[in-house]
Amino acid sequence: MTEKRIPHTDLDGLLGRLRERGAVYAPARDDAGDVALTQAPLDDPMVLEYRNFRLSPKAFFLPQSQTLLTFCDGEAHEPSLPDGETFLVGVRPCDAKALLALDKVFLDGDPPDPYYARLRETTTVIALACTRPMSSCFCTSVGGGPGDGAGADVLAVGLEADLLLRAQTPKGEELLSSVADLLADATDDAVKEAEKRVGAAESLIAPVEVDNSAQRLRDGYDSPCWETASQTCLGCGTCSFLCPTCHCFDITDELRGTRGRRVRTWDCCAYPLFTLHGSGHNPRPSPKERWRQRIMHKFRYAVENLDRLFCVGCGRCIRNCPASMDLRTVLRELGA
Amino acid sequence: MARNPYLPYPARIDEVIVENEARDIKTFRLVFEDPKSAVEFDHLPGQFAELSLPGMGEAPFGIASSPTETDYLLFTIKRVGLFTTEIHSVEAGTAIGVRGPMGRPFPWDTMAGKNLLIIGGGFAFTTLRAAIKYILDPANRSRFGSILVIYGARTPGELMYKDELTEWQARDGIDVHLTVDHADEHWTQHEGVVTSLLGALKPSADNTLVLVCGPPIMIRFTLVSLATLGFSEDAIILSLEMRMKCGIGKCGRCNIGSKYVCKDGPVFTYQELRTLPTEY
Amino acid sequence: MSQTQTVQDAATDKGWEPRIATFLCNWCSYAGADLAGVSRIQYPHNIRIIRVPCSGRINPAFLLRALQNGADGVLVSGCHPGDCHYISGNLVARRKFALFKELLQYAGIEPERVQFTWVSASEGGRFAAVVEKVVEEVRKLGPNEKLVKTL
Amino acid sequence: MTPSHEIEARLRETAEELLREKRVDLFLGYEKATLPFRTTPLFLTSPEEVERLAWNPFCTTNLAVYLPRLFKAPASAREAERAPPLPTVAVVLKGCDARSAIALVQERQVPREKLVLVGVACPGMVDVRKAERALGEHEALGAGEDALGNIHVVVEDGREVTLPREEIVADACLECRAPTPSLPDVLVGEPVEGKDPDGARRQTDEFASKTLDDRWAHLQDELSKCIRCNACRQACPMCYCKECLLDQTRPRWVGTSTDMSDVTIYHLVRAFHMAGRCTECGACARACSMGIDTRLLTRKLGQEVEDLYGYRSGESADVLPALSAFDMDDAQDFLTEP
Structure with a gap:
């Protein structure tokens, strides 16, 4: 595992080199003050201090609307897959980790999803260790951490004067060697400083008890808490759409004249129509079943099925729920 | 490179057969445009496929034909929703896309050497027809014991595959009993719900597996009757219907608990179903 | 649906011609259009007529859908106030239409793209004149690019 | 207060x-x-x-x-x-x-x-987004209110910050009549x-004074943030339809994609259905996690309904809603005459 160092002052040079290879998305502050992954020629130095982005980067791998097929005169054709490289710089470790969950469904599943696979293949993720966790964060309880590089190709840790860069995958190794001339070797001091910073961030994160969640949720399937908790649910898709691991989708056809396309778009299990049969029967008829499904899917079914929690503790669903629901409350109530 | 799982095999609707009096159930006979597709499309009764009309959408349907019927695929479709209304309006000759075969078939290995009790209700008889055709094929018949079929519909006019039913009733090697909820003046066979006929026939549970497909209400009562007759939960095999989109375990729509109906099903034993949430 | 698709199909490669999705109530305006035809009154061929039971049946989403599917303009006509065959369908519709037109304009869509009028069964001439005017106004605007969806 | x-x-x-x-x-x-x-x-x-x-x-x-x-x-x-x-x-x-x-x-x-x-x-409710912006990169760990109604916040390093209430009250509350x-x-x-009951008029007038294309550009810019999560609709008390036109599939009136045409039509349809029904509570804007100004269009429609038909939603339980009613003399100068 290669470990390197780059001074903050050389970051622009690094981004410049990446831009020669493909599209580069890096954190930038918008007019309203929000920091988002933005593809812009950066005049200002890259933003290194920020809370996590409002939107998770999952749309880079599973676009919200994606053409699966095109139609012409009754014939279906595969759209051409993108082949240019994309670099995502500054993804937080929780969001990088979410990619491992998505990989379980879209890469390891039989058959793999060719569209996801291609975007995953052409995209390099350079994560930036988190120094500013929020009160809604609980990554450390779901197997992650502010300095966890799993899911990323390179993990960067911001130091006083440098970034420590650690290759996580062969793709990351290749990337670091391709810009070796910009990098210095990591020193013991740098590694220690990184550890200290990550540790400091870790200490800010309040734990949530999710050990053995699958078993506890199995036991809690008929708990009255589902009814109580779901009373406030408005049935919108905010939690799912902002969630870095939620991946359910709909497929619809669009046609005009003899041309058209088959599109997949994000969908959400909180919507009543999600499971509605053509016959009018609905297996999950009320918010109770739908809210339970969302929690069960993340903390039990995914564990039973794919051996992985489908929650990375980013807290987006908690911060953005219009009814201020907090899934940690339910997990606590169920002792899950 | 592996075939894009979202890309359907091009096929053509060869023939459209109206199955019932209400004219809302039709059987579509499909022929692949490329004979190679027919080879790749290697299915077993119990499996389903996604059919699509370009621009009109896609929907999953149980395959009504047996792999022993090599020249075509059959799908029997009731007009209920968006896609089914579209497909009911097309004529023979229309291009159609087929993705599949998908899902787990009936457990043919377990069924070998067993007596089979096949219980169907109404429109859900489609994959059971595929199973019967498969069993009755001379190459397969000797692999199974006795075959008892119980098939019911609301009225005589609602029974599907009428010609075949008549043929099966006339031939050896299979015992077919029909029933209708409401008889008309020409009906000479059993009248009453499926469970009443099941109660009258009292099939033995000994070395017997049951395949059950039908509307939820029929299934509920049938399971009770089967328990009374001494059938164990792992001897009862059911097929579920769920709303589906991708058919390949990605879109998350057909989950029942940790199972995907599209991949882990649609065929489950009653024993397996008992471990799942009742969200179907 | 198929009617709005026809509007699209009418596109020709030789020069742009406005396509106007025209919603007419069954009782007055459709009969008015019919009368224009029977009386051999000339009017531009740019309209594609969609017959609805009453102007009160029209959901503004229909009009948006037409614009999304490539219509360059939309024309809606019903019975004159007081003449509605369902007594007050057009009067309820009038409020909807007034607000809808205002909404589109406020949102930045040219007001000429969506036009409303009343035509009775005896007003073949009026129908032709309205169509003439609407087609001319939309022609001046050029193709609808704001709401149309490119597939 | x-x-x-x-x-x-x-x-x-x-x-x-x-x-x-x-x-x-x-x-x-x-x-x-x-x-x-x-x-x-x-x-x-x-x-x-x-x-x-x-x-x-x-x-x-x-x-x-x-x-x-x-x-x-x-x-x-x-x-x-x-x-x-x-x-x-x-x-x-x-x-x-x-x-x-x-x-x-x-x-x-x-x-x-x-x-x-x-x-x-x-007295007007705090807009979370405004409050969070006012704190910059700091995060509130606790918040309370003093006798004057100003908001006191404890941030992560233990410091206390005071946010003047009027600076972080929701726009809908400022405009409340x-x-x-x-x-x-x-x-x-x-x-x-009410604090600034004329505020709503001022804003619509200001927007209306832009050119047609500027208005369109602004709307597109605003709506380009939309992720089609339906939160604006679900948070609205007046959106109770058993089956929303925006969800209908037979036919599908509005595509589910984030194509700008679909997004714009979604918002036009939603806004229009609010005409004469919106009570200007701002729930839609609060619910939007992307910060879209969902009230831009509904605000205007509310004013039009008031100007044209003298009706304001939710003021009396006994009258007929404006769009279920009519008057023979309703304005029709919007019509095309030959």
């Missing part, structure tokens, strides 16, 4: 009394949420739990949104036979929320006789006057 803690105490007393005397089955109010600047709706059924009820500057949710589902009509005759009797519900309502409740009564979604409207004279609920069964707090 009545201090929040007094209002909170009154609400608890009211709830305790109503539940204990079994005059209501359910008391719908607010409870502190896990994060600062937020409350979550509380469905209270037991008089022993009234201590959970909260009143503070963060009681933003329009609780009227939960009313239609509590009184949902049975889907079939068979269901009607088995349906439990309708509940009696007390609900805490600010000025805007009370208008929504009245509008729901008007549209016969909720029976008035089953409601106990507990109105609170509302009737913060004191009309027609309540119980009114809590001294009546409050």
Whole structure:
């Protein structure tokens, strides 16, 4: 595992080199003050201090609307897959980790999803260790951490004067060697400083008890808490759409004249129509079943099925729920 | 490179057969445009496929034909929703896309050497027809014991595959009993719900597996009757219907608990179903 | 649906011609259009007529859908106030239409793209004149690019 | 302005009394949420739990949104036979929320006789987004209110920051014309006057004064943030349709994609359906996690309805909603004449 160092002052040079290879998305502050992954020629130095982005980067791998097929005169054709490289710089470790969950469904599943696979293949993720966790964060309880590089190709840790860069995958190794001339070797001091910073961030994160969640949720399937908790649910898709691991989708056809396309778009299990049969029967008829499904899917079914929690503790669903629901409350109530 | 799982095999609707009096159930006979597709499309009764009309959408349907019927695929479709209304309006000759075969078939290995009790209700008889055709094929018949079929519909006019039913009733090697909820003046066979006929026939549970497909209400009562007759939960095999989109375990729509109906099903034993949430 | 698709199909490669999705109530305006035809009154061929039971049946989403599917303009006509065959369908519709037109304009869509009028069964001439005017106004605007969806 | 803690105490007393005397089955109010600047709706059924009820500057949710589902009509005759009797519900309502409740009564979604409207004279609620922006990169770990109604925040390094209330109150609240609920069964707090009731007109006039193409460009820019999550619709008390036109599939009127044409039509349809029905509570804007100004179009339509038909939504339970009514002399200068 290669470990390197780059001074903050050389970051622009690094981004410049990446831009020669493909599209580069890096954190930038918008007019309203929000920091988002933005593809812009950066005049200002890259933003290194920020809370996590409002939107998770999952749309880079599973676009919200994606053409699966095109139609012409009754014939279906595969759209051409993108082949240019994309670099995502500054993804937080929780969001990088979410990619491992998505990989379980879209890469390891039989058959793999060719569209996801291609975007995953052409995209390099350079994560930036988190120094500013929020009160809604609980990554450390779901197997992650502010300095966890799993899911990323390179993990960067911001130091006083440098970034420590650690290759996580062969793709990351290749990337670091391709810009070796910009990098210095990591020193013991740098590694220690990184550890200290990550540790400091870790200490800010309040734990949530999710050990053995699958078993506890199995036991809690008929708990009255589902009814109580779901009373406030408005049935919108905010939690799912902002969630870095939620991946359910709909497929619809669009046609005009003899041309058209088959599109997949994000969908959400909180919507009543999600499971509605053509016959009018609905297996999950009320918010109770739908809210339970969302929690069960993340903390039990995914564990039973794919051996992985489908929650990375980013807290987006908690911060953005219009009814201020907090899934940690339910997990606590169920002792899950 | 592996075939894009979202890309359907091009096929053509060869023939459209109206199955019932209400004219809302039709059987579509499909022929692949490329004979190679027919080879790749290697299915077993119990499996389903996604059919699509370009621009009109896609929907999953149980395959009504047996792999022993090599020249075509059959799908029997009731007009209920968006896609089914579209497909009911097309004529023979229309291009159609087929993705599949998908899902787990009936457990043919377990069924070998067993007596089979096949219980169907109404429109859900489609994959059971595929199973019967498969069993009755001379190459397969000797692999199974006795075959008892119980098939019911609301009225005589609602029974599907009428010609075949008549043929099966006339031939050896299979015992077919029909029933209708409401008889008309020409009906000479059993009248009453499926469970009443099941109660009258009292099939033995000994070395017997049951395949059950039908509307939820029929299934509920049938399971009770089967328990009374001494059938164990792992001897009862059911097929579920769920709303589906991708058919390949990605879109998350057909989950029942940790199972995907599209991949882990649609065929489950009653024993397996008992471990799942009742969200179907 | 198929009617709005026809509007699209009418596109020709030789020069742009406005396509106007025209919603007419069954009782007055459709009969008015019919009368224009029977009386051999000339009017531009740019309209594609969609017959609805009453102007009160029209959901503004229909009009948006037409614009999304490539219509360059939309024309809606019903019975004159007081003449509605369902007594007050057009009067309820009038409020909807007034607000809808205002909404589109406020949102930045040219007001000429969506036009409303009343035509009775005896007003073949009026129908032709309205169509003439609407087609001319939309022609001046050029193709609808704001709401149309490119597939 | 009545201090929040007094209002909170009154609400608890009211709830305790109503539940204990079994005059209501359910008391719908607010409870502190896990994060600062937020409350979550509380469905209270037991008089022993009234201590959970909260009143503070963060009681933003329009609780009227939960009313239609509590009184949902049975889907079939068979269901009607088995349906439990309708509940009696007390609900805490600010000025805007009370208008929504009245509008729901008007549209016969909720029976008035089953409601106990507990109105609170509302000093304006804090906009979470504004508050979070005001803190910059700091995060609030706790928030409270002083006697003047200003917000005191403790941030992560232990410092306390004061945010002047008027700087972080929601736009909808600033523009509110009737913060004191009309027609309540119980009114809590001294009546409050609107802060800038002309603000809404000013904003629409300003937007209308832009050129057509600038307006379109602004709208597109705003809507390009949309992720089609439906939160604006779901948070709206007036969006109770059993099957929304935007969800219909036979035919599908609006595509599900993030194509700008689909997105724009989604928002035009949603806004239009609010014409003469929107009570200007701002729930849609609050619910939008992407910060879209969802009130841009609905605000304008509300004013048009008022100007053309002299009607404002939610002010009286007895009149016919403007778009269900008509007048022979309604303006029709928008028509195309030959």
